[in-house]
Amino acid sequence: MRKRGRRTRGVLAVAAAAVLGVAGCDAVGGDSAAPSEKAKPSPQPTPLWDRSPDSVAAVGDSITRGFDACDVLSDCPEASWATGASPEVDSLAVRLLGRTGAARRSWNYAVTGARMADLPGQMAQAVRRKPQLVTVMVGANDACRRTPSAMTPVSAFRADFEDSLRSLRKALPKAQVFVASVPNLKRLWSEGRSSPMGKQVWKLGICPSMLGDADALDSAATLRRDTVQKRVEDYNKVLKEVCAADKRCRHDGGAVYDYRFGTTQLSRWDYFHPSVNGQARLAEIAYRTVTAKKPLT
Numbered sequence: 001m002r003k004r005g006r007r008t009r010g011v012l013a014v015a016a017a018a019v020l021g022v023a024g025c026d027a028v029g030g031d032s033a034a035p036s037e038k039a040k041p042s043p044q045p046t047p048l049w050d051r052s053p054d055s056v057a058a059v060g061d062s063i064t065r066g067f068d069a070c071d072v073l074s075d076c077p078e079a080s081w082a083t084g085a086s087p088e089v090d091s092l093a094v095r096l097l098g099r100t101g102a103a104r105r106s107w108n109y110a111v112t113g114a115r116m117a118d119l120p121g122q123m124a125q126a127v128r129r130k131p132q133l134v135t136v137m138v139g140a141n142d143a144c145r146r147t148p149s150a151m152t153p154v155s156a157f158r159a160d161f162e163d164s165l166r167s168l169r170k171a172l173p174k175a176q177v178f179v180a181s182v183p184n185l186k187r188l189w190s191e192g193r194s195s196p197m198g199k200q201v202w203k204l205g206i207c208p209s210m211l212g213d214a215d216a217l218d219s220a221a222t223l224r225r226d227t228v229q230k231r232v233e234d235y236n237k238v239l240k241e242v243c244a245a246d247k248r249c250r251h252d253g254g255a256v257y258d259y260r261f262g263t264t265q266l267s268r269w270d271y272f273h274p275s276v277n278g279q280a281r282l283a284e285i286a287y288r289t290v291t292a293k294k295p296l297t
Contacts, residue, residue: 048247051291053132053176055105056093058082059122060137064110068267069276075112081282082135083108089279092135092286107131115141116157119164127171134168134175135286139182139235144207148227151209158238165246177249178290180282181236181257185210186229188272191263198271206272253296255285
């Protein structure tokens with residue numbers, strides 16, 4: 001009886017060990033996959049920002065039209081930072097789409113002299129092309145008025161920009177927007193006033209609120225330029241804030257405003273608008289912003 005009891009206990013021990021061994025194999029948890037099964041990867045969410053859009057439409061003012069980049073007092077869209085075909089510029093569209101793609105799938109609706117109030121109309125034209133990316137550079141002409149008192153009020157500037165983005169969203173909910181900051185007009189005055197020819201062209205009416213009486217350094221002239229400069233800063237704040245409220249919009253983070261344009265980057269005819277070299281610099285800024293993994297701040 002004693003031997004049989006030992007034998008029984010031995011059998012029970014072996015059975016218990018087997019049971020524990022089986023339980024141990026399942027210790028990963030009831031909801032976990034069995035060891036022989038491969039866990040399926042979680043699907044990756046589609047990014048909101050496409051760093052390689054397939055078409056580009058540009059809206060804005062004379063800078064995007066390449067004004068004074070190739071000839072005096074005339075547009076030169078082939079030198080546009082946004083959609084131009086010039087190999088010297090290597091525009092945003094060419095960098096994103098290639099030269100052939102840019103010729104077929106990029107469009108420039110900017111107008112020399114345009115202000116923010118003109119942007120809704122330009123945007124309405126652009127959406128007909130159903131672009132995947134819309135570039136916006138506007139605001140300099142809102143500050144470049146006959147006098148500082150004639151500058152576009154900040155509230156109106158904001159309202160028109162918001163209206164433009166709303167109309168875009170209504171027509172093209174997934175279209176992306178690149179927004180460039182307004183250039184530092186006071187720096188352009190500082191650089192360009194060294195050119196006698198540039199100052200003569202300025203007298204024809206190029207940004208009189210900032211460039212008028214270019215050599216005057218009295219308190220009234222200084223106050224006038226500072227007032228214009230402050231308005232440009234306010235416009236840039238609006239551009240950044242309104243863009244930030246749109247999940248498919250990227251602002252340049254102030255890169256255009258901060259860029260230290262020198263005489264090489266300014267038109268040799270008016271020393272205010274970008275030269276071909278300056279247009280190339282703008283294209284670099286835009287491309288860097290559009291293709292960045294994260295938005296610039």
